[in-house]
Amino acid sequence: MEDRKVRLRIYGMTCDDCVATVSRGLRNQDGVIDVKVSLKEGIAEVAVDSAKVKPEALLKNGVFTKPSHYRATLVDH
Amino acid sequence: MGEEIKQFDLIILGKGAAAFSAAIKASELSNGEMSIAMVGTGPLGGTCVNVGCVPSKYLLESSHAVFRPEHPTMPGIYETRVSHDFGEVMKGLRSYVSHAREVKYSQVIDNYTNVTLFEGLGKFIDKRIVAITGPDGKELDRVKGSNILIATGSHPTAPNIEGLHDTGFLTSDTIWELKALPRSVAIIGGGAIGLEIGQALLHFGSRVIVIEALDALLPQTEPEIGLALRSKLEKEGMQFHLRARINSVSRSRDGKSIEIITHRGKEKLEAEEILVATGRQPNTGSLNLEAAGVRTDSRGLIITSDGMATSTPGIYAAGDCVSKKMFLETLAAREGVVAVSNMFGDDMKIDYDAATWAVFTSPQVAGVGMTENEFSKKNGACSCRVFSLENLTKASIMGETEGIIKITVDPRSNRIVGMHIMAPNATDIITEGAYAVRKGYTVDDVIATSHIFPSISEGIKLAAQSFIRDISKMACCVE
Numbered sequence: 242m243e244d245r246k247v248r249l250r251i252y253g254m255t256c257d258d259c260v261a262t263v264s265r266g267l268r269n270q271d272g273v274i275d276v277k278v279s280l281k282e283g284i285a286e287v288a289v290d291s292a293k294v295k296p297e298a299l300l301k302n303g304v305f306t307k308p309s310h311y312r313a314t315l316v317d318h
Numbered sequence: 319m320g321e322e323i324k325q326f327d328l329i330i331l332g333k334g335a336a337a338f339s340a341a342i343k344a345s346e347l348s349n350g351e352m353s354i355a356m357v358g359t360g361p362l363g364g365t366c367v368n369v370g371c372v373p374s375k376y377l378l379e380s381s382h383a384v385f386r387p388e389h390p391t392m393p394g395i396y397e398t399r400v401s402h403d404f405g406e407v408m409k410g411l412r413s414y415v416s417h418a419r420e421v422k423y424s425q426v427i428d429n430y431t432n433v434t435l436f437e438g439l440g441k442f443i444d445k446r447i448v449a450i451t452g453p454d455g456k457e458l459d460r461v462k463g464s465n466i467l468i469a470t471g472s473h474p475t476a477p478n479i480e481g482l483h484d485t486g487f488l489t490s491d492t493i494w495e496l497k498a499l500p501r502s503v504a505i506i507g508g509g510a511i512g513l514e515i516g517q518a519l520l521h522f523g524s525r526v527i528v529i530e531a532l533d534a535l536l537p538q539t540e541p542e543i544g545l546a547l548r549s550k551l552e553k554e555g556m557q558f559h560l561r562a563r564i565n566s567v568s569r570s571r572d573g574k575s576i577e578i579i580t581h582r583g584k585e586k587l588e589a590e591e592i593l594v595a596t597g598r599q600p601n602t603g604s605l606n607l608e609a610a611g612v613r614t615d616s617r618g619l620i621i622t623s624d625g626m627a628t629s630t631p632g633i634y635a636a637g638d639c640v641s642k643k644m645f646l647e648t649l650a651a652r653e654g655v656v657a658v659s660n661m662f663g664d665d666m667k668i669d670y671d672a673a674t675w676a677v678f679t680s681p682q683v684a685g686v687g688m689t690e691n692e693f694s695k696k697n698g699a700c701s702c703r704v705f706s707l708e709n710l711t712k713a714s715i716m717g718e719t720e721g722i723i724k725i726t727v728d729p730r731s732n733r734i735v736g737m738h739i740m741a742p743n744a745t746d747i748i749t750e751g752a753y754a755v756r757k758g759y760t761v762d763d764v765i766a767t768s769h770i771f772p773s774i775s776e777g778i779k780l781a782a783q784s785f786i787r788d789i790s791k792m793a794c795c796v797e
Contacts (some may be wrong), residue, residue, distance in 0.1 A: 250327055252348035300663025312347050314661050316464045318632035
């Protein structure tokens, strides 16, 4: 397992329920090990197994695609 | 300079069509949450609204308003001299440009509180940090972005001709400041910009001479169209020197003197003013792209993927600074959307094959997709038809039959792969060709679609019908 931290800028979060929804969506993605989401900063720190998931693939997570209103971009490339 | 580096989600270098399109799309996708730094010099809106599409179309329309009553095409309608004041027309033009910039750019960006405008030249420090400098080169700010879009556009170039810079010349950046109509203008370059401005000045009453290095006008389109447009413009009085090389330019008693070399040998042309319309080059020279690892081609244009990503992850490019075949405001705007959407994880690709382009002369020229020659070279064979406007009722009524519609299809599938038009309103009706090329419609799909009779758009249906029957033996509205 190759552990890697990916930071995402999350758009569309307004409350703790949003944090929970985004966190749950990311945790359910194959290769995601841990998720920490900050509502205040709009940032998610995602620990991933880089052998299983690329940073760009996190942006295609169902929680960031229609009909969900949350969207994300990579902070670091 | 502020001590701290200002952090943004997105830095956009440029303030033109691609930049605005990208900023608006990014704001929509992020529900207005994405913090955006828009960095650039010059007026908001870039080339198109300030010195490109908008003023040139204003000039053309006003020139036609003078020219057409003086050149009626219907029996019983007599020549009417239109009194006009060119200086006032130009004042109106500048006023309209100012209005369009205000309404379409300044007021628009005011609605986006997430966008911060920085006036100054952007220069990469590394792949995430951009320094912003003022006109004196002094650093004003530093910004850092998680994603960066380069949309710095382009500027007119002038060829290295002996005496040209000392003699002085106009470009598509400077001609809009004219106060009086030049009695005569020599235009270096027979492309879209040269022909549009040339015809406008001709219609106002200037003597116009076009000097072109190639042996045809508008090489991007079908040769039949280049020939037909040249013939039409020559009838209006425009003079052409094709396959001409300019030896030198100098001042003369009455204006400016241009020595050209053609197959006839050396010739001297005299004109009051010179317009250089030989092309544009990207505004990438001062960006310090090496510091960001962004690759360019030999002309300094930024190399991107079809998703508008550059060679450096997180840095995208859009608009006239991108390495590609067509440089259009509409494409720039689309590229901006593609770039930003892909920052959000989409897999959007730019579709150059179905991009429409136009030349707003009268008659207009517009095209989409491949020419007959392009398709044949790529695939070995093609099928095409050239429809003359002489066979189109609406064009005959208007007295504007000098034009053609050419459709190229893939003979294996009958799908339309290209459409090129010279006709009144070609810029409006080419959209039918864009749908056809983008969606893979066949000529049968076009034939089966209702078109208004009599209209110029009906010409597209007739051009499609010419694949299946001899239209010279066809009554009106045969399906």
